[in-house]
Amino acid sequence: MTQHFDIVVVGAGPAGLAAAHAAASATARSKVAIIDDNPLSGGQIWRGGAAQQHDRRARALWQALEQADNVTFLPATRVLMQVQPGALLVQNARQADTIGYQKLVLATGARELLLPFPGWTLPGVSGAGGLQALAKGGYPVEGKRVVVAGSGPLLLAVAATLRERGATVAAIVEQAGLPALARFAAGLALTPSKALQALRLGAALRGIPYYTDSYVSAACGTDSLDAVLVQHKGASLDIACDYLACGYGLLPNTELALALGCAVEAGAVSTDPWQYTSVANILCAGEGTGVGGVDLALVEGRIAGLAATGRASEAQAHFGERDAWRRFAARLARTFAPRAELRTLALPDTIVCRCEDVCHGELREHPGWRSAKLHTRCGMGPCQGRVCGSATDFLYGWRPDAVRTPIWPARAGSIITLEPHKET
Ligand SMILES: Cc1cc2nc3c(=O)[nH]c(=O)nc-3n(C[C@H](O)[C@H](O)[C@H](O)COP(=O)(O)OP(=O)(O)OC[C@H]3O[C@@H](n4cnc5c(N)ncnc54)[C@H](O)[C@@H]3O)c2cc1C
Structure with missing residues (x-):
């Protein structure tokens, strides 16, 4: 075994960083490793490095982790499987290694739900978050006409990123109906930070047609995308575009948890109040336990890191905050179900x-x-x-x-x- 740690965290998104930060601050000075398959920390929402983000929580977490002498970050490293209880097989561009742990925190996040429709394999069609990730990585979208379609608040974040990088967002196509969206918007009063975020996105997206109760039924083009057909109020709209960014919400990444024998229910890793999975010494936090956004990921990560280092009462102090974000997650799931x-x-x-x-x-x-x-x-x-x-x-x-x-x-x-x- 090449390296051994007290706590190993898989995933350097908000949940993983929060878990590592909480674990590393234990008085026992646990040796903590964070493994992520991306070259930089940050996961999906803070793609491109937690240190580079506007969100001060990202910068603060990363700064604290960088300064800690008991934290090791293993970037561009993928966890492939468990070799034996307490040891993971990992692979990077050069080599494979085994990494040993006493406690393991899975913070493997979520991916997009992509659904097939005629033309969805044409060049120019991608996931919504997929095109956002490419654009954040420097892929040129300037001057391109993009339709952003599917479901969920991610569409708004994607459209804002694309517009910021010079794309013309021709339309946002949301499959959820207006009454459900109106109820969701009213419920944002319970989460002021999300209400503020929605207002900011609304301002950033001013002027872009937003079709509700609508969905893309076909992507058209011969060698690449020329246009999309959108079903809207019983009519078929033909919208010319260079790119279609289409995703129907997010799904927890449960593969590693399943491979480790952790119980998964309704597509998400089951955890107890301390974020422990059904397997001893393995915890799970963030979108692997269910999709709920960055705030839920952060608080679950914090609880997992505290619980993994034996600080149950400190962890318990965050249960109320987690419950509030779980209620937000339930409203999200109800509103945007495909x-x-x-x-x-x-x-x-x-x-x-x-x-x-x-x-x-x-x-x-x-x-x-x-x-x-x-x-x-x-x-x-x-x-x-x-x-x-x-x-x-x-x-x-x-x-x-x-x-x-x-x-x-x-x-x-x-x-x-x-x-x-x-x-x-
Ligand atoms: C494509 C995409 C784009 C998104 N964009 C936004 C956005 O703009 N705004 C917003 O509010 N929310 C966005 N979200 C939602 C966002 O995922 C959550 O709000 C938040 O990032 C969840 O944090 P997390 O730590 O649970 O997971 P993530 O941030 O997803 O982090 C999980 C990390 O684990 C790594 N990982 C997974 N499995 C392994 C493995 N086997 N080995 C090594 N590393 C592994 C992943 O590569 C990833 O870096 C997006 C989601 C997706 C899927």
């Missing part, structure tokens, strides 16, 4: 599994995930079912019966490094 019509968009020749080019017509013949996988290779490509698994869950109600390790494609050399550890 509508049934989205199940009817895929045509027989619409690709559902993008890695293996498997179409809706082939898949719908099968009784479940296992049969489809065995007969069509659906879910067997490099994304390991991360995209088509959630699409087939939504379309056909299929649930993959097991998670395969390593949870990400791994170099053969990384797996070979396991052998000596098996023998010891």
Whole structure:
């Protein structure tokens, strides 16, 4: 085993940074490691480095972690699987290693729910957060016409980022209906920071058409995207664009938790009040436990870090704040649940599994995930079912019966490094 830590945190987003910060400040001076597959800290919302963010919470957390002599950050490093209880196999660009832990905090975040519709594999079509991440990473969108579509507040954040970087946002297309959106907006009074954020986004997006109760039914173009068809109040609108950024909300990343044997319910990792999972010494915080935004991720991370270092009463002091953000998360889920019509968009020749080019017509013949996988290779490509698994869950109600390790494609050399550890 190359390195051993008291606390290992997987994920350097808000939840992971908060957990590491709380754990590192324990009087026992626990040795803490933070592992993330991105080259910089920050996760999804603070992409590009926590130190670089406007959000002062990000800068404060990162500064404290950098100054702590008991914290090690392992960037661009991916956790592939558990080798044995208390030891993880990780891989970076150069090598594989095992990392030992006493306590493990999973803070692996969420990903977008991408749903198939005709034309969704055309160049120019991407996830909403996906295009935002590219733009934040320097991908040029200046002067491009973009339609931002799908569901959830993320659409507004994405549109604001794209506009800030010079794109023309032709429309924001939200599938949720106006009454549900109005109820959600009224509920923001319970969370003033979110109400303020909504006002700021509203100002930043002034003048952009916002279609509610609407969804993209097709992306059109020959070699790349030219336009999208939007279903709006019984009519079909044809909107010309260079990019479509489309995502139907977020889904917890549960693969690592499942591979470690942690219980997962309704698509999210189950935890007790101290953020402990069903497996001893493994905690989970942030969007892996359910999608609720940055504030919930931060408070769950803090509780997990305190609990992992034995400070239960300090952790308990944050339960009220967590409950408030969980109520916000429940309102979010109710408002932006994807509508049934989205199940009817895929045509027989619409690709559902993008890695293996498997179409809706082939898949719908099968009784479940296992049969489809065995007969069509659906879910067997490099994304390991991360995209088509959630699409087939939504379309056909299929649930993959097991998670395969390593949870990400791994170099053969990384797996070979396991052998000596098996023998010891
Ligand atoms: C694409 C996308 C864009 C978003 N943009 C915004 C936005 O603009 N504004 C907003 O308010 N909210 C945004 N969100 C929501 C945002 O995810 C949450 O508010 C917040 O970032 C959740 O924090 P977290 O710490 O739980 O997870 P995350 O921030 O997602 O952090 C999890 C981290 O764990 C890493 N990780 C996961 N598995 C492994 C592994 N096996 N090995 C190593 N590292 C791993 C991930 O790469 C990631 O860096 C976005 C979400 C997504 C998916």
